[in-house]
Ligand SMILES: [Zn+2]
């Protein structure tokens with residue numbers, strides 16, 4: 189790695205300069221060397237140096253580290269490409285967009301929200317393609333097992349006939365005579381405060397610097413076509429509602445030479461009739477009869493993959509929650525699965541048969557709840573036997 193220049197030297201300021209001085213020096217130099225407008229050889233390199241120096245010296249914490257340890261203190265964590273992308277010429281002209289080094293200047297600073305809501309990609313030159321969002325609905329069972337699928341994504345691609353140039357094959361675009369290929373019209377005015385330079389996109393070529401005289405027949409000269417592209421996706425087991433997959437460079441095509449946008453596949457997990465999901469755990473309500481609750485029973489409960497046996501102990505109260513370990517959702521990160529929680533609700537019987545009614549009346553009598561039922565002596569002996577069984581189970 190070649191020796192790096194001193195950041196203060198790069199900006200032409202003294203070591204004890206104020207923040208304001210540094211900002212002023214940066215702005216002046218950045219306007220002079222911005223590659224969108226400087227014709228000077230090496231302007232782009234110079235601009236990167238300036239941006240990097242400014243990103244460090246404008247941040248009090250980084251500046252202090254730099255003062256103490258030099259370049260080693262900064263750890264070369266600023267990729268020059270990132271810095272370069274973070275600042276655009278219009279922002280400089282307007283005098284903003286670079287407070288604290290620019291929100292977009294730091295590596296990895298772009299959030300998904302920036303992508304969706306237009307935070308990125310404002311720099312000049314061929315624009316990066318747009319990020320796209322595609323929503324996929326899956327069932328809870330599919331979220332549990334994971335799945336591979338093919339989605340059809342409508343997107344903008346470079347025209348294959350003209351390779352994105354917009355010019356009919358065999359012809360070439362000509363240089364715009366109005367801006368001489370720069371794509372910009374700059375105007376210098378002398379004012380009492382010094383020279384003011386304004387730049388605007390060339391109206392003749394729309395800022396491209398080229399004029400297409402023989403447009404490509406397939407894209408009408410735009411260089412872009414709409415295509416619906418089949419894309420394979422792999423949804424991992426355990427994915428949660430609202431999570432997304434990021435497919436790099438599968439979004440809209442960028443301008444010539446620029447990167448394509450990314451494709452965000454947002455996963456919506458549909459609600460399930462039987463299960464409620466809380467992260468990797470599942471919740472289920474299950475009705476049991478009051479005799480099952482009183483006497484205890486082994487019942488079957490549905491799971492996401494089949495059925496499981498569950499023991500309900502004698503004397504179970506309504507609302508009790510039982511846990512079936514490992515019968516929940518697989519964990520996206522980490523090993524194993526969550527649990528299945530089964531809440532039992534005791535169902536009161538209705539529409540009793542005559543026989544059931546008699547048995548229940550006898551039971552009520554035994555509990556001391558009701559006057560003697562109108563059962564015959566013979567039947568009563570059978571009822572007594574059942575009541576005794578129930579009683580011993582409940583106790
Ligand atoms: Zn074309």
Ligand SMILES: [Zn+2]
Pocket residue numbers: 364365366367368369371372390391392393394395396397398
């Ligand atoms: Zn032009």
